[in-house]
Amino acid sequence: MSKNMFNVFSKKFAAAAMVGTLVVSGALAGCSSDSGSEKDGKKVINVWGMGEEAKTLPKIAEEFEKENPEIDVKVQAIPWDQAHDKLLTAVASKKGPDVVQMGTTWIPEFASANALMDLSDQTEKYPELAAENFYDGSIETTKYEDKVVGVPWYVDTRVLFYRTDLLEEAGYKEAPKTWDELRDAAKKLNDRGDDKYGISIDTNEQSLSFMLARQNGSKLIEGNEAYFNEPEFVEAVEYLNGFFKDGSAPVDLGLDIVQAFKGDGILPMFISGPWMVKIINDQAPELEGKWATAVLPAKETNTSTLGGSNLSVFEHTKNKEEALKFLAYMSKSETQVKWLEMTNSLPANKEAWNDKQLQENQYYKVFGEQMENAQPMPVIKPFEKIAQDFLSRFEKIYRGGADIQEEMDAFDQEAEKILSK
């Protein structure tokens, strides 16, 4: 009996054992990974790519290999939701990839652990990596303290997607331009009848409220100071909550956004990133000509969020030069245009935006315009924790009807406590 019980313990005693194993695996390092190995006289570099992009990454790596026959690129695709765990293990064991794709919000965490190489003195040798090639907002996400720990790869920014035909019926020939207009348009669209709404508000999207608060002039965070209970921020939360309150945004619809966007347009407006263009074109081709993208409606500004991915060199790599060569190759404007063709990711390289495709495509043009007014989320280590705390408080507001000012006071306090650690 007791032996059986122990099986249960050892099999499922998840967290304690996992954390422990992580440290032990750090201590046992040395038995894994083949970074630094050579194959047929070729240097092998390991590249970790994440999510959808990673599936296309080998194609572009092939082109790189053609130009650099002495380097062999091995791409490993990691799903986003496992990537964080996997990187933790890599940091703990000091054995990992040579080049790694980093989500912009992860940079501070891994940079503070000294896992990413400082690239600031490499720009002379690799001019492709220089900051002036990229949008300022993207460059901001590659900096940690006084180091440059990555190079922008692709960017995404949020814009408004809307059904032109349905908005026209509601009296909007053009996309809503201000907060008030957006509110009004959502209400009118909601009035179409039962089971029809005005706008989709993704309650798991952590950057949405922060983005709106910025449009309202909120500073969000400065140093150890948080501004979450100031009127600028509270108003933004009130504004967002208003959509739920009057029913123009559904709380739990349970429908895929494309399904709700097409046909009758259960959700005729939503805010999202460039990847949606391809998804709508693929999954709802019949909508062609009935939808468009537009820059976000403005309050004081129409600042959007700037996200995307960077490429970094893993600090403990043994193939520094080869890894940097790969980074330089990926940063070239021609490569970035190629990457756009392959994956519809928007280039971070400014020059690449002069490309015909981006200039002439009505959807991409809007993203380019919005990029002029886009800022990354605060580049601080505990941002994820603060954002998650916000989401759970916002849930109390829209679902439980909690008092907004009170919740935001508490949120502000909690955030400052996290920041001062």
Add this chain to the structure above:
Amino acid sequence: MKSFLANKTPYFFIAPAIILLSLFSILPIFVALFISFTDLDLVGIADWSSISFVGLENYKEVVSDPIFVKSILNTLFYVVIGVPLVIILSLAIALLINFGKARIFKAFRVVFYMPSITNVVAVAVVWSYLYNPHLGLFNHILNLLNLPDVPWLQDPIMAKISLILLALWRAIGLNMIIFLAALQGIPKTYYEAAQLDGANNWKQLTKITIPLLRYAIFFVSITTMIGWLQFFEEPFVMTNGGPLDSTTSVALFIYRNGFQFSNFGYAAAGSFILFIAIIIITLIQFKIQNKQQDY
């Protein structure tokens, strides 16, 4: 010592198991205990010299964390509702399958066992469609019967029950097999004797079958209890702890703090509280079991 040397052989045979077990199960538990007294985070993993000892700080903080308290209450809810349901249902199904003599009952074993061997993520994806408020089959059926929609995963209490239903469906198979094996181990002679004395089916069930299944029931209740105390996959995949943290289990809380926020010390403290709770509850169950008389 002499007797140890004389009896070396058995130790030699169990050595591989013991070494693996201590390296990958017991050692990590001690490491986690150590971590729970430190402020280990990602920086600490990369550079051990930056770890500092914080004593009981993590424990103090975690027990005053409202989400942790909530996750304990949620976990208790899962245990209190889930464990009896698993035992009753899997026992009932095992009895029915054992009772039935037709060929078809062999097929039913497979039917009930199938969920246990299906990947939990695949299961969760399918069930989240079943529970979907707009497209879900369950709500569709309710509507056909002129009943209103049920907010399966959207209401704090209902969401917990929905997760229990899913986990129940998954847990029945394995425990049913255990009960079936135990049922078939009961000698037929007992029943024959009882029948001669004129005992009906109900009497036979309550006076012979259930008492003789005592060890199986005990085993199932302990393993199920531990399983439910570590309830993780279902809320992780289906609700991510929501709505309003109402489905966050202790294990999910630990995972989130450890691997999402990289607060390893804090997560380790939480996991130790869970570890100790499991040991205490299990010991209590053993005590209760020992008090009962033997047949």
